[in-house]
Amino acid sequence: MSVTDAPRHGSVRCEHCLQEMPERSSISKKIDGQRHFFCCHGCLGVWEIVHGGSLDTFYNERCDWTPGRPAFTAVNPADFASLIVTDGKTSRLDLSLSGIRCASCVWLVEKVLSRLDGVLSARVNYATRRATFEWRPETISLEKILSTLSNMGYAPLPGNRTASIDAAAAEKREMLLRFGTAGFFSMQLMLITAALYAGFFQGMETHYRTAFQLISWVLSTPVIFYSGFPFLAGAFRSLRSGGANMDVLVSLGALSAYGYSVAMIFTGGELFFDTSAMIVTFILLGRFIEAGSRLKAGSALTALVELQPSEARISEANGETTFVPLDKISKGSLIEVIPGDRVPLDGTVAEGSADVDESMLTGESVPVLKSRGSEVYAGTASLTGRLLIRVTAEPHETVLARIVRTVEEAQARKAPIQGIADRTAAFFVPAIVLLATGTLLWWSLVKGAPVAALMNAVSVLVVACPCALGLATPLAILVGTTAIGRKGILVKGGDLFESVSRTSTVVFDKTGTLTKGRPSITDTLDYQVSDRFMQHCASLEAWSEHPAGKAIVAAWHGERLRVKEFRAIPGMGVAGFIDGRQWIAGTPALLQQEGVKPEPEQLQQVEALRNEGKTVILIACEKRLAGLIALIDTLREEATEMIASLHALGLKNIMLTGDHEVVARTVASHCGITDVRAGLNPLGKADAVRELKQSGATVMMAGDGINDAPALTEADTGLTLGSATGIALESSGIAILNDDLRLITTLFTHARKSFRIIRQNLFWAFGYNMLALPLAISGILHPIVSAILMATSSLVVVGNSLRLRNL
Amino acid sequence: MESTFYLIAIGFLFGLAGWLLFLWAVRSGQLDDIEATKYRILDDDDEKENSPKKKSEKVDK
Numbered sequence: 043m044s045v046t047d048a049p050r051h052g053s054v055r056c057e058h059c060l061q062e063m064p065e066r067s068s069i070s071k072k073i074d075g076q077r078h079f080f081c082c083h084g085c086l087g088v089w090e091i092v093h094g095g096s097l098d099t100f101y102n103e104r105c106d107w108t109p110g111r112p113a114f115t116a117v118n119p120a121d122f123a124s125l126i127v128t129d130g131k132t133s134r135l136d137l138s139l140s141g142i143r144c145a146s147c148v149w150l151v152e153k154v155l156s157r158l159d160g161v162l163s164a165r166v167n168y169a170t171r172r173a174t175f176e177w178r179p180e181t182i183s184l185e186k187i188l189s190t191l192s193n194m195g196y197a198p199l200p201g202n203r204t205a206s207i208d209a210a211a212a213e214k215r216e217m218l219l220r221f222g223t224a225g226f227f228s229m230q231l232m233l234i235t236a237a238l239y240a241g242f243f244q245g246m247e248t249h250y251r252t253a254f255q256l257i258s259w260v261l262s263t264p265v266i267f268y269s270g271f272p273f274l275a276g277a278f279r280s281l282r283s284g285g286a287n288m289d290v291l292v293s294l295g296a297l298s299a300y301g302y303s304v305a306m307i308f309t310g311g312e313l314f315f316d317t318s319a320m321i322v323t324f325i326l327l328g329r330f331i332e333a334g335s336r337l338k339a340g341s342a343l344t345a346l347v348e349l350q351p352s353e354a355r356i357s358e359a360n361g362e363t364t365f366v367p368l369d370k371i372s373k374g375s376l377i378e379v380i381p382g383d384r385v386p387l388d389g390t391v392a393e394g395s396a397d398v399d400e401s402m403l404t405g406e407s408v409p410v411l412k413s414r415g416s417e418v419y420a421g422t423a424s425l426t427g428r429l430l431i432r433v434t435a436e437p438h439e440t441v442l443a444r445i446v447r448t449v450e451e452a453q454a455r456k457a458p459i460q461g462i463a464d465r466t467a468a469f470f471v472p473a474i475v476l477l478a479t480g481t482l483l484w485w486s487l488v489k490g491a492p493v494a495a496l497m498n499a500v501s502v503l504v505v506a507c508p509c510a511l512g513l514a515t516p517l518a519i520l521v522g523t524t525a526i527g528r529k530g531i532l533v534k535g536g537d538l539f540e541s542v543s544r545t546s547t548v549v550f551d552k553t554g555t556l557t558k559g560r561p562s563i564t565d566t567l568d569y570q571v572s573d574r575f576m577q578h579c580a581s582l583e584a585w586s587e588h589p590a591g592k593a594i595v596a597a598w599h600g601e602r603l604r605v606k607e608f609r610a611i612p613g614m615g616v617a618g619f620i621d622g623r624q625w626i627a628g629t630p631a632l633l634q635q636e637g638v639k640p641e642p643e644q645l646q647q648v649e650a651l652r653n654e655g656k657t658v659i660l661i662a663c664e665k666r667l668a669g670l671i672a673l674i675d676t677l678r679e680e681a682t683e684m685i686a687s688l689h690a691l692g693l694k695n696i697m698l699t700g701d702h703e704v705v706a707r708t709v710a711s712h713c714g715i716t717d718v719r720a721g722l723n724p725l726g727k728a729d730a731v732r733e734l735k736q737s738g739a740t741v742m743m744a745g746d747g748i749n750d751a752p753a754l755t756e757a758d759t760g761l762t763l764g765s766a767t768g769i770a771l772e773s774s775g776i777a778i779l780n781d782d783l784r785l786i787t788t789l790f791t792h793a794r795k796s797f798r799i800i801r802q803n804l805f806w807a808f809g810y811n812m813l814a815l816p817l818a819i820s821g822i823l824h825p826i827v828s829a830i831l832m833a834t835s836s837l838v839v840v841g842n843s844l845r846l847r848n849l
Numbered sequence: 850m851e852s853t854f855y856l857i858a859i860g861f862l863f864g865l866a867g868w869l870l871f872l873w874a875v876r877s878g879q880l881d882d883i884e885a886t887k888y889r890i891l892d893d894d895d896e897k898e899n900s901p902k903k904k905s906e907k908v909d910k
Contacts, residue, residue: 222875226868233861
């Protein structure tokens with residue numbers, strides 16, 4: 043959904059939150075002789091603040107155009123009391139701010155806050171969604187600042203700034219310091235070394251030479267022992283546990299070159315401080331890149347974690363309310379959620395009803411009505427009513443916690459191809475050490491040349507340096523994911539490039555993926571079983587989350603009837619009681635299951651509508667067919683083009699849908715798909731994917747993230763369109779943010795290219811070692827030449843990876 | 850040769866200054882948020898002037 047579409051006839055768009063609504067349910071206000079429309083008084087309030095402060099730039103410059111009503115939440119300043127840092131005159135607070143959508147929000151919040159009298163400074167960190175501000179408590183109260191924020195639709199949260207988040211930030215800083223230091227000293231060292239190299243070939247006065255050598259010793263020391271400390275520590279740990287990893291090889295290479303050079307200062311030989319420093323710097327760069335991309339993905343996660351309150355409201359028998367920390371709450375206890383609160387734990391509603399904003403989990407901006415018996419999830423916000431919730435999950439079992447864990451795991455996992463480098467190190471390191479020792483012994487004992495022996499042994503170690511190997515995968519993945527991210531394709535981990543490249547079959551969900559997912563009603567047939575047919579339909583579908591249901595609701599503008607015992611049968615339809623009569627709306631299969639028998643001529647009508655590619659919903663009242671509604675969902679314009687180009691890439695396309703065979707075939711033939719599996723429920727789709735996998739195909743599933751979650755998880759690669767929140771992140775690895783199907787083609791060509799480049803990088807890095815080692819052992823390769831070779835191979839890997847910058 | 854030596858020393862001092870600046874930047878949190886900063890340079894500080902209006906006209910075209 044995007045606001046580039048003009049609102050439907052009779053509808054207007056809220057000027058603040060872009061929500062579309064019928065004109066008569068909007069609030070309109072005449073300002074400066076012009077009529078402005080708003081969805082609620084909250085939005086009007088925000089607009090007035092923004093407009094009154096002549097900050098209208100906000101509306102022109104914002105770059106997130108997804109409609110969505112802001113959550114106006116009540117804030118309690120007491121929650122923040124423990125976070126305030128004060129030094130008598132000024133106070134400082136660092137809090138988490140929910141509702142920041144793009145850089146314009148950062149701008150707006152900073153502007154409005156810093157204009158408040160008594161606020162000294164206000165800064166919003168876009169990456170972490172945190173705000174820091176300083177104020178004079180005697181001029182302005184914290185409550186005023188917080189209510190200004192919440193009145194604008196940004197919810198200040200006491201930010202559970204967890205230890206792990208702090209640790210990650212500290213680690214990032216430390217890594218930056220180590221890398222920056224290594225970079226600085228290595229550069230200086232290269233300068234000196236260039237002079238020494240020149241001296242080696244042209245001759246150099248001894249005292250200059252000695253001076254340069256001493257300087258390079260001084261310069262390389264911090265690189266090895268400060269910047270390289272993580273490697274040394276890692277190598278030590280690995281050796282103590284009896285293994286040998288990359289760290290051992292790196293440390294060995296760096297330390298041997300360093301030690302040898304120190305010895306040569308006193309005995310008068312060539313130095314290789316530059317080699318030892320370069321090893322550390324390049325490998326550190328690789329690690330830094332890896333950590334950076336992991337952290338980036340983590341910041342969205344941090345925002346998600348902070349949605350969960352740390353305490354729950356419990357209403358006692360005597361009517362009093364107490365706050366209890368989450369870990370003290372057991373399953374089955376009752377907690378209370380008032381409007382504006384976020385739900386602290388998963389549970390079922392025991393009492394009350396409310397519109398709940400679940401956008402953080404589902405990406406769906408329209409609030410969902412929850413009443414007795416409905417499931418509610420931690421982190422979602424109640425907008426309208428009070429709910430009593432019976433807790434069904436411990437804090438670590440909530441859907442939110444599960445999402446967070448999945449994403450964390452995804453971030454921690456390494457690309458399988460990256461594992462090659464690590465596995466290789468396990469036998470590579472001992473082999474190199476053996477070769478170096480062998481070279482040393484052979485040259486000193488057999489050839490009787492101890493100096494040459496040492497030199498060649500170092501040569502072996504230097505030439506085996508895994509710089510290029512360490513950079514090969516992370517660098518290519520970084521450049522690749524960044525380039526593709528700019529196009530609006532989020533790739534959760536580097537390993538996905540591999541699985542995308544191996545994909546042989548792409549499975550599409552029909553509704554919402556190949557089609558626009560916004561069906562409109564074309565035909566309505568009323569068999570006169572009940573009066574007010576449309577009103578009953580719209581009331582029944584009011585709680586449905588299916589696009590077809592929403593279309594029916596949107597077509598009815600009048601009052602809705604009360605539905606009791608509502609239940610949704612996923613993928614089939616809905617049922618409930620209105621005025622004591624049972625109503626069912628859904629697929630023919632559902633009605634058959636419920637014992638409804640349509641007349642033959644009614645079945646013919648259904649068949650005729652289906653042949654036109656329309657989805658038919660049958661409505662029954664008291665087990666009698668009351669009517670049917672036909673809807674058509676238009677195909678996305680670019681679908682045909684995308685299918686054709688995927689076909690050209692050698693991929694097999696399959697369509698899965700819960701819709702009827704005939705409808706599915708019509709849609710499929712329009713976009714060029716021949717293999718159609720129709721009439722599947724969400725689990726059936728997952729089964730279909732599993733069957734494909736068992737038959738040897740590598741499957742990518744493209745769906746909308748919510749209904750297709752099981753199939754997305756089952757597939758080798760899951761791809762969601764249009765949203766990258768909560769459930770989508772949990773069940774899929776790749777998210778396309780701006781709904782353009784052609785990006786799937788881009789994804790394939792790019793992933794294949796990235797994977798090819800990673801393999802080239804690894805081939806080059808290994809191949810260079812294979813070639814250079816024998817030369818080093820036989821003493822043909824002077825250590826200086828091997829140092830130059832080593833640097834060249836790293837540069838080749840870097841250059842090759844940078845080719846991924848352009849799509 | 851001697852001048853080269855001095856030049857290298859001067860180069861080192863410049864580099865050292867850069868390194869110290871870098872240390873300060875990291876420690877004081879300058880590099881903590883590199884995302885919003887690039888947008889911030891486009892903001893007009895003199896907001897009481899009519900600059901936002903001008904901007905909006907440009908965008909509208």
